[in-house]
Amino acid sequence: MILKDEMLDSLLTELSKEQIVYVPKQVNGTTRFAPYVSSDKMKLDQVNTVMPPKDLLFPQTQNMYHYGVEKNSGNMFIDPVIESADQILFGVRSCDMRSFDCLDAAFLTKGYIDEFYQAKRDRLTTIAIGCTEVSETCFCESMGQDPNHAPQADIQLRHGEGGYNVTAQTEKGEALLEKFKPFCEEGEVEVADVHCTLNVDASNIKDNLDILHESHELWDSMSYKCLNCGTCTFVCPTCYCFDIDQENRCKEGVRFRCWDSCMFSEYTAMAGGHNPRPEKRDRVRNRFMHKLNYFEDRYGKMLCVGCGRCIEKCPVSLDITVLIDRANELAQAEETEAAHA
Amino acid sequence: MSDITTTLRERARALMEDGTIAAFIGWEAGRFERQTTPLICLDAADTDRLIFDEYCVNTTAKYVRDLKQRGRIGVAVRGCDSRAINRMIEDNQFKREDVYLLGIPCPQMNDRKTGTVLNKCQDCAHRNPVTYDELLGEAMEETAPQDRYARAHLVSGLDRIARQNIFNMAFERCIRCYACRDVCPCCTCRTCFVDQRNVGWLGKQDNLSENRFYGMIRAFHISDRCIECGECERACPMDLPLMAINKKLVEDMNTLFGEYESGMTTDNEDALRSFSKTDLEEFE
Known part of the structure; x- marks a missing residue:
């Protein structure tokens, strides 16, 4: 089924009647997924938005409950806030689709269901677009993704000359496809596959980091230049750490959770002043170990999808692919040494 | 530019080898074309990776704080870096004798994607380092920005x-x-x-x-x-x-x-x- 380019706006306008449709676009000086408005130009040719779509499911600041004391009765109250709405995420790329697998694993498996996340997740429909170009920092293929196809998406689009091939991949997708039909025609456009230009060998990275988890040579050299800002964690589609805090006004308040970053020294600060990760080396190590080793251990997948945002935005160009290369090198050297010993 | 890179490597290596400095802060090439990244040399051999070109966008002086317990720290400084050093000395972060400064007159840095002069360099008034122990290359004539503000x-x-x-x-x-x-x-x-x-x-x-x-x-x-x-x-x-x-x-x-x-x-x-x-x- 083909969706012609010129029909795209009509389709999105139709879809927007019943749900909020998030599309990649320029908003206030940056690019992110934001509600579709027919007059706003979308950034569908853009490789990746600056901000990932994770805030649709896991907002940077999310209210959890209101509490307080009622004025007249003096009774205490606690009102949970669980926000949820039917949402469509349109134009998401394979890497960001994969990031939802990671978030799902963290928030919905291992015996605990995060209801705030689930309420949003259950009502999300995803329409992925295969990449038509790659940025120099894209390395999703090295992390096991296919830039042309996102198997998790409800509907997959692929752009070719004049239009998109439309394929439903899930039941949810089949249902939404009915809405597509009036705007589509039979047939298929020819599409061309793209491939990442940045490739690293991440096939053994978990095992290699098992060997190197205490390697000063690796972690010292990788962390010297880190500033310990939170840029990499906040632009990351899979970083899911949060902190819980509250805001009080007179006799009322709201408890909220907000993104936190393992790059901040405060992240591990304990009551009484002890900090188990006192140096930036400890924090850098934790971030990369979590991405490439601990998460794999616990959930059987990498917590890095290869979107390249951290590489693009790091103020000091600290590059996860350089770390992977370096770790492979050092692990190999260590193995050779062990064999000789 | 490449002769500055050569002199920078030579001087940084010599200073590390004769024990004047315990570490040297400069830049090295990144993974991508025209990309550089801060380099902290802790070993004389690391100085071979130093480079200086018009894409050294990072101001690196702040790393002195992390390294100062190692001894005297060598830093490659342009105008901005040297002012950062002065600023931190004034704010009691370290003392002037804690650093050894290799001054480099700055050709102005470029954005690696567009190849044009970086925004932050456009109204720069001090491309020559304002303090240094050695100056690599010739000091250049300063051009006052048309409008500082x-x-x-x-x-x-x-x-x-x-x-x-x-x-x-x-x-x-x-x-x-x-x-x-x-x-x-x-x-x-x-x-x-x-x-x-x-x-x-x-x-x-x-x-x-x-x-x-x-x-x-x-x-x-x-x-x-x-x-x-x-x-x-x-x-x-x-x-x-x-x-x-x-x-x-x-x-x-x-x-x-x-x-x-x-x-x-x-x-x-x-x-x-x-x-x-x-x-x-x-x-x-």
Whole structure:
């Protein structure tokens, strides 16, 4: 089924009647997924938005409950806030689709269901677009993704000359496809596959980091230049750490959770002043170990999808692919040494 | 440019080998074309990786703080780096004898994607290092920027509402990663007000009011010390026009307390930390 380019706006306008449709676009000086408005130009040719779509499911600041004391009765109250709405995420790329697998694993498996996340997740429909170009920092293929196809998406689009091939991949997708039909025609456009230009060998990275988890040579050299800002964690589609805090006004308040970053020294600060990760080396190590080793251990997948945002935005160009290369090198050297010993 | 790279490597290596310095801070090539990244040499062999070209966008002086316990630290400095060093000496982060400075007159740095001069370098008034132990290459003739406060025009001269709109637009997209603070050579507080959680100056929620509070307090806090290097704006992943705010404050400092440039020496009298009978009394 083909969706012609010129029909795209009509389709999105139709879809927007019943749900909020998030599309990649320029908003206030940056690019992110934001509600579709027919007059706003979308950034569908853009490789990746600056901000990932994770805030649709896991907002940077999310209210959890209101509490307080009622004025007249003096009774205490606690009102949970669980926000949820039917949402469509349109134009998401394979890497960001994969990031939802990671978030799902963290928030919905291992015996605990995060209801705030689930309420949003259950009502999300995803329409992925295969990449038509790659940025120099894209390395999703090295992390096991296919830039042309996102198997998790409800509907997959692929752009070719004049239009998109439309394929439903899930039941949810089949249902939404009915809405597509009036705007589509039979047939298929020819599409061309793209491939990442940045490739690293991440096939053994978990095992290699098992060997190197205490390697000063690796972690010292990788962390010297880190500033310990939170840029990499906040632009990351899979970083899911949060902190819980509250805001009080007179006799009322709201408890909220907000993104936190393992790059901040405060992240591990304990009551009484002890900090188990006192140096930036400890924090850098934790971030990369979590991405490439601990998460794999616990959930059987990498917590890095290869979107390249951290590489693009790091103020000091600290590059996860350089770390992977370096770790492979050092692990190999260590193995050779062990064999000789 | 390549001869500067060669001299830089030679001198850094010699200084490490003869024990003058314990570490050297410069730049090395990144993974991508025209990309560089800060390099910290702890071993004489590391100095072979040093480079200097027109894409060395990072101001690296702040790393001295992390390394100073190792001994004397060598730093490759341009105008901005040397002013950052002076600034940190004045703020008691380390002493002049703790650093050995290899000065490099700066050709102005370029944006690796567009190849044009970086925003932060466009109104630079001091391309030659203002302090150094050795100068590599010939000092260049300084060209005063046409308008030191060009960036401030984004907000100066506007009425309150228009100005507020600009600040709101900017801080609405702030993600509070604190890259601006972490890269800033003036931001050397032992505990930043942001991290004083128990005092509660700043809420952790990301919203306009908290973001604006963070950005403005930081700007005011460095207003008489900002060395105008523009690193905060370059580091910002959300492209906030931070230098418009900083330059406006620098302009105000100059108007209110007289001609002043931070980081040019180590014995400046910072406007907000010194008293003069001639200070303007606006509230008479």
